Amino acid sequence: MDADDKIAVGLEGVYVAKSSICKVDGINGKLYYRGYAIEDIAKNSSFEEVCYLLLNGKLPKLAEFEEFKKALYAERDLPEEIVGIISELVGKASPMDILRTAFSALSGFDEKLNDNTEQANMEKSLKIISRISSISAAIGRLESKAQYVKPDKSLSHSQNFLYMLNGKKPEQEKADLLDLMMMLHAEHSSNASTFSTLVTGSTLADIYAAVTSGISTLKGPLHGGADEAALKMMDAIGSPENTERYIDEALAGKQRIMGFGHRVYKTYDPRAKIIRGHLIEIQEHADGKVKNLTGIALAAEKMMVEKLGETKGIWPNVDFFSGPIYAYLGVPGNLFTPLFAASRAPGWCAHMIEYWRNNKLFRPLEYYEGEIDKQYLSIDKR
Structure with missing residues (x-):
């Protein structure tokens, strides 16, 4: 068997883990979140409910959902230092590079950073989902040379994004449309960015480090770009x-x-x-x-x-x-990928938490085809 028979280029057709989060049926054009068809999700759900579903594996009861939303909305505020990082980099770096840098810095403001219990990572996931959205909106706002708008905890997730971006509360029709887009982008099985999230997390790095890898991977034009x-x-x-x-x-x-x-x-x-x-x-x-x-x-x-x-x-x-x-919706082109990242955050977090339950360090093989046992010559004889 030669190398071409052994290597799955791009890991195509290779299963890397078991998961109950998402099913992509590429032959029949079907997509399921936790067993629910994407068409039913799009018609009946909301981004907040999708976040709950992906993280908890079930649809919430009313009381559970209200408590979840309250906890999610409470985490929207950005530390002044994070807003400062965004302000400093606007005009000097691409929005995705700003997002990657500002998001990574968030880990320094989480008191439970080194607590890797599942409960702590669930709490961190709410912070990640809320704040990656706030960072993305802030980037768009400051890119437009306008003043930073603090989040409004009385608004829905999609409403708040558009409010922070444009400085005014959005029309409900546009907020609903953004909500739909975020639901459709929330999860998609073991795509490139989710896989890179898992690779980083498999080293037992913290969840911020793992999601930072996902953000970096999403930047490329063959994926999120x-x-x-x-x-x-x-x-x-x-x-x-x-x-x-x-x-x-x-x-x-x-x-x-x-x-x-x-x-x-x-x-x-x-x-x-x-x-x-x-x-x-x-x-x-x-x-x-x-x-x-x-x-x-x-x-x-x-x-x-x-x-x-x-x-x-x-x-x-x-x-x-x-x-x-x-x-x-009035979202500038260079903010599309940061918005994608804000939408995909619950999927990244859900997969990371699930994978850690049976964690194994990713360590694939590489087929070496270079020379061996070459004679080493000192620099004066080369």
Whole structure:
């Protein structure tokens, strides 16, 4: 057996752990959180309830949910030093680099940092979910040269994000749409960022270190940065009328069409289906840039499905439609990935807590193909 037969490139097809958190059925285009279909979650739930479900493995009763929300909302405030870090780095580093640095620094303000009991990590998870959202909104706010807005603990999670970003309480329709987007991004099994979170945590590093790894991994355009890249492609297309020519030329040149194709889904991403329906609704009453973006997105989707969907199994994924939705919500393009991180935080935390119950240090093998027993020559004889 040669090396190519032994190596699963990119760990494709390799199971790394058992989990009861998420099921991704790539063949049939199905996604489940703790056994609940994503379509039912999107229609009936909220981001806060999804957080409870992912962390606790069940849907909450009313009293449990009210107590959970109260605890979650209570952790929104950012230490002055964290706001200072954000202020110092705005304009000097990318929003994802700022998020990574500011979030990592949060560990210094957690009195239970070195308490690795499950209860302590559940408490830390609430702080992480709340504060990563506050940091992301603060980055967007300060990037716009506006004054920092402190969180409002009377608002829902999505309402507070938009409030901190824009300085005013949002329309309920927009808060509900952001809530939906955050639910759809909250969890997705052992993707790259979740895996890197687990690798770091498997060393018994603290949960902040583990989630910092997840944030770093999410930065790349092949993972969390894909929605921003897809929006840039739409900007390059310019108008719905230019879509066909752009797509044809890109395919002829074998260029990657961002937002299409997925390592797991071999059919239409169920999250993209849900978002597409809302995109159609937005297009009916939007104007200006948003209407243009929705037109381009829907035209490109139609073309790609016809050309590559059934024939090559390349379908739209959640990243493709996210950009126009975020643009409609007033979220700037460079904040898409930090918002993704804020949405994925409950999934990262849930997986880390679950993995620690039967922890084993990740230590894969590497197939060496270099020379051995080479003669060492002193520097004057080389």
